[in-house]
Amino acid sequence: MHGRTVGSAEQRGEILEVRGPDGAPPYLVRFADGHEGLVYPGPDCEVQTHAD
DSSP states (O other), X not given: OOOSSTTOOOOOEEEXXXXXXXXXXXXXXXXXXXXXXXXXXXXXXXXXXXXX
């Protein structure tokens, strides 16, 4: 997630679980600092997939 205000740091996380139907949000995400939370990605988020 990009920072929402000037000077805010970006946050990176890993999607642990998809809770919406057909791959839709919300996503259970574990962030780099170890906390977990449900995320509904907005315009400040980029979701990237891993190549197998």
